Amino acid sequence: MSTRTGRTASHWGSYEVDTRDDEVVDVRPVPEDADPSPIGQNYRGILRGRSRILRPAVRRGWLEGRRTGRGAEEFVEVSQEEAVELIAAELDRVRRDHGNEAIYGGSYGWGSAGRFHHAQSQVHRFLNAIGGYTRSYNTYSHAADEIVLPHLVGDREWFLRSVPSWEEIVEHTEEFIAFGGLPRRSPQINPGGVGSHLTVLRQVEAARNGVHFTIVTPIRSDTNDELGADWLPLRPNTDVALMLGLAHTILDSGRADVDFLERCCVGWDVVQKELRGELDGVVKDAEWASGITGVPVERILALAERIATRRTLIGVTWSLQRQHHGEQSYWAAMTLAAMSGSMGRPGGGIGTGYSSMHNAHHGDRRSPAAALPQGRNAVATHIPVARISDLLLNPGRAFDYNGSRLIYPDIRLVYWIGGNPFHHHQDLNRMRRAWEKPDTIIVHEPFWNAHAKHADIVMPVATSLERNDFAIGMADGWLSWMDRVAEPPEGVVTDYEVFSAVTEKLGCAEEFTEGRDAWEWVVELWGRSRTKAAGFGIDLPTMAELRERGSIPLEIPRTLPTAFSELRADPEAHPLRTPSGRLELYSETVAGFGYADCPGWARWMEPAEWLGSPLARRHPLHLVSPQPDGKLHSQLDHGQESRRHKREDRAVLRMNPADASARGIRDGDLVRVFNDRGATIACATIDDTLLERVVALPTGAWYDPVDPADPAPLDKHGNPNVLTLDIGTSALAQGPSSHTCLVDVETFAGEAPPVTAFEPPRLIPASDTDRPLRREETDE
CATH class of the missing domain: 2.40.40.20 (Barwin-like endoglucanases)
Known part of the structure; x- marks a missing residue:
């Protein structure tokens, strides 16, 4: 019986882990975590469970030349060498016959918190090494904000780094209006890792220091009871109407911050016309907003009074922009904040994602750690990440995106690791139809989830508990070591080892590996991190010291002034990176795109589906x-x-x-x-x-x-x-x-079907088939 004890870091926290015979038997939060997440308990019993993929597998229908049948068919288990040969041959065929644009590289980056074994970096580096691929832009988390914020404030990263931090909120904020609530679950998570969970503790500290919270959400439990927050329930997808109703009330009462609006913004004239109904004949007053949102008029009036007379922070969760016309929620919130009188003052104005993820908003978002270089993509073609079904269903079709007219390429091969589209994409029945279009779908997975079951070639890979690495989360105060606390099942290797073998077959291994194995890359990235950290004034220890200590506290304080404070003080000396140099409540650029579903200013537009439709x-x-x-x-x-x-x-x-x-x-x-x-x-x-x-x-x-x-x-x-x-x-x-x-x-009527989500598909040893291990050519 073999036992090991070590540490690991994940996107939901850092833990001490005990294994016995390469299975997790105990998980404990690290001592430095002030508010640990229980999600780490999911590690128990998973490394050798029935869902684990133990050998490379190839869908039988793919071997017979059929694209149809994904998700419903049996798999033929093959050797690592045979699977690598099949992958290399298919990649070579597609890039030779259709060009590298016909390869789509899918990954959502959440596969591991490690700096080297980061799935998205691995697959992008690999595909760049073989000549490039069609890639995706933006994220499912906050795609609309990634596009609209630059039109409003110029530099999105500057904005996110300078909006009021939780420390500033505790000290200066009087009113915190949380559109979308402040759920406890989301701040458990942080890309790259969490050393110590602080968000919920800071929220409670703010409440105890006198900050008054109002949550605007259809779910009262979308916040912590300790905050004593007022609940303002409204119909989903109607936040913009409420924001405009609040803005009209402030305008009508004569309390709008006209000085800031005229000196520091463009579009105040358009905003006034919109609110007064001069553009569409509809006055956006509290009564109008009440009819759409279901919020009583008197509560809208009272909230507008508090916003205009107290130091107020308008918080907007990422969930608000994951809806039809989601861009408008941020545009309307920015408009309301600009009118409030608190914009550019300590603890006031607007911020996003305050309870959408742990990294919002504590330390500086800059990272002292090095990342795996991804190389250069020789293919310029790209799509917005959430349009994957449109891409596969509509090759050759033109579509609009942020002022550009793009064309969906003809994708013949999808290579996807570090993400599960059968979890995060919408309308899965439509996506299943789209999933039948490519010739080949290749995935790397540790477990038989739906993503693996709907693939053609499945490569089993090691989990984060079965390899060494180091981790640091965005805006997190800890850098952590990740121990290899278990051995992967016999024959199972890492993503990097799979890619190394495939690039060897394709003749570009040196470009991908640079002559290093995985451990040598971890050592290399640590050395680069020490150099990078020195530029932050941080002296990182040797790797041996990091492994011995387990984690290192980091101090990367926020140094930027509160967002818009310099603009308020002197807009000529401190312009924003917008075309006007001002906060653009009206964007001539966006208005010039001529999109019927997104004008260049904040406007309520009925979504495709809502309770008023x-x-x-x-x-x-x-x-x-x-x-x-x-x-x-x-x-x-x-x-x-x-x-x-x-x-x-x-x-x-x-x-x-x-x-x-x-x-x-x-x-x-x-x-x-x-x-x-x-x-x-x-x-x-x-x-x-x-x-x-x-x-x-x-x-x-x-x-x-x-x-x-x-x-x-x-x-x-x-x-x-x-x-x-x-x-x-x-x-x-x-x-x-x-x-x-x-x-x-x-x-539900009748006998409920049993849940089989965690069961593997039917698996056939290659020796039990009478077909050669190569794909048959068909006209399908």
Whole structure:
């Protein structure tokens, strides 16, 4: 019996881990973590469970020359050498016959917190080494904000680094208006790692220091009870209407900060016309906003009074821009903040993502650690990340994106590691149709999730517990070592080793590896990190000292003045990086694009689906799909902590008591959640913290269709993305609109199908087939 003890770092925290015979038997938070996340308990028992992929596998239908059947067919298990040969031959065929533009490199970067074993860096470096690929821009998390903020403030990174920090909020803020709430679950997560969780502790400290919180959300539990926050419930997707109603009230009362608006902004004249109805004949007053949002007029008036008379911070969660016209939520919030009188003053103005992730807003966002160089992509073609189904379904079609007219290329091969599109993409039945279009889909995965089951060639890879690395999270105060606390199953290697073998076959191994193995790369990146950190005034120890200590505290204080403070003081001396040098409440650039779904200023536009739309007569409930409590996205969904948050091993749908009663649904009942796009089975929980006609189903349940061969199968595990709408936020950002979604719910009738999400597909040893291990040529 072999035992090991070591440390690991993850996107949800750092832990001490005990293993026995290469399986995790105990997980403990590191001593420095002030508010540890329980998500680490998902490590227990996963390394040798049934879901683990033990050998390379090739879909039988792909070997027979068929694109159809992904997700429904058996796999042939092959050797590592045979799989590498198949991958290299297929990559070579596609780039020879169709060009490197026909290869799509998919990764969402969450595969590991390590600096070297970072899945996104690995696959991009690999694809660049073989000649390039079509890539994606932006993120599912905040695509709309990534595009719209530069039009408003010029430099998005400057804005994120200078908005009020939690320390500043504690000291100076009087009113914190949290549009989208301040959920406790999201600050558990940080890209690159978390040494010590601080966000929730800072929120509580602010409340105790007298900061008054108001949460604007359809779910009252989207904040911590310790904050004593006022709840302002509103219909989903109507925040912009409320913001404009508040802005009109401030304008009408004569309390708008005209000095800042005229000296430091452009577009104040357009804003006034919009609010007064001079552009469309509709006055955006409190009564108008109340009719759309469901918020009583008197509460709108009272909130506007507080915003205009107290040092106020307008907080906007990332979830608000993951909806149809999501760009407008940030534009309207910026407009309201500019009118408030608090913009550019300590603890006031506007900030984004205050409870969307741990890195918002503590230390400086600059990192002293080096990253793996990705090389140069010789292919310029790209798409917005959330348009993957459009890409595969519509080769040759033109589309708009941030003022450009782009064309979807003809993708023949998808290579995807470090992400699960069957978790994070919308309208999975549509995506399954799109998934049939490429000739070949190759993935690396440790576990048999839906992503692996819908691939053609599956390469098993080591987990973060089975390799050495070091980690640092964005704006986190700790740099951590990652021990190899277990050996991977026999024959299972790392992403890097797979790519090294494939590049050897393709004749470009030197460009990819530079003659280093994985350990030599870790040593190299640590040396580069020591050099980079010295430029920050930080003296990092040797790698041997880091391994001995386990973690190192870092001080990277924020040094930038509060956002817009210098602009307020002297707009001529401190212009923004916008065309005007001012805060652009009206963007001539965006207005010039001529997009009907995104004018160049803040405007309420009805989303494709909402509780005020005609569709609500058939699907009368608005579905929100928040991040899960027990895991990051869909990672380790089969782990103990993830499954602790389920009932009957299915995801939990929260319903208001009145909505449940009207449908005869009781607490604990299995229910069918459905709309025209699809249906899923979940377990109902009655929850009076939800606004009526709103239901909540968290993301992250591994997609588990009853009949994978059905074009629109019933999902039996509670995955909300069989229901969500797959359209761009607008032609400007083309971000995801997952929170624009109407559904209905009914008691599930008949015998419930068992959950099989964590079961592997049928696997056939290569020796049991009578076909050669190569793909047959077909005309399909």
